Amino acid sequence: MFNPAEFCWNELMTRDLEGAKAFYSAVLGWTFTPHDDAGTYWIARKDDTPVAGLFLMTGDAFEGIPPHWFSYIATDDLDAAMKAATDAGAEVVRPPFDIDCYRIAILLDVTGAAIGLSQMRADPA
Incomplete structure (x- = not known):
């Protein structure tokens, strides 16, 4: 999965x-x-x-944003993927953070599309 x-x-x-x-x-x-x-x-x-x-x-963070489906793409190294993404022109919306057994980040790709990147944490504490 x-x-x-x-x-x-x-x-x-x-x-x-x-x-x-x-x-x-x-x-x-x-x-x-x-x-x-x-x-x-x-x-x-x-x-x-x-x-x-x-x-x-x-809350205010979602003002003006319509309901929508949001997708995450798996990566085995979130830091490397974020560096590659920003080097390629992506804009970081939310830098990497931990949630449950995942580390995720949210960015806008070069077309302005929002996407999440996700890495399974080795220490799911």
Whole structure:
């Protein structure tokens, strides 16, 4: 599931978690489990296999941004991938940070498209 240079995770960024869960449950048969105590991130599952995340967009950081699907590409060396990306003209939106067993970063490619890069951490503490 985590192969470098391949898409490895997708998240729905939305302001309506309940509407999204109802829609994807009806259309795709997904079930959902909360990932955090605040209820702002949910894991979508198909036959108990995680298939996507749903993220509640709240606050000023998301003002003017429409709901959308956001994708991550796997890398085996996030620092090297970020250097290559910025050398190639990418703009860093959010530098690398740790979340669960992953280290991720968000950038804009040279066309302005937002993308996440992700590396599985060796120490998933």
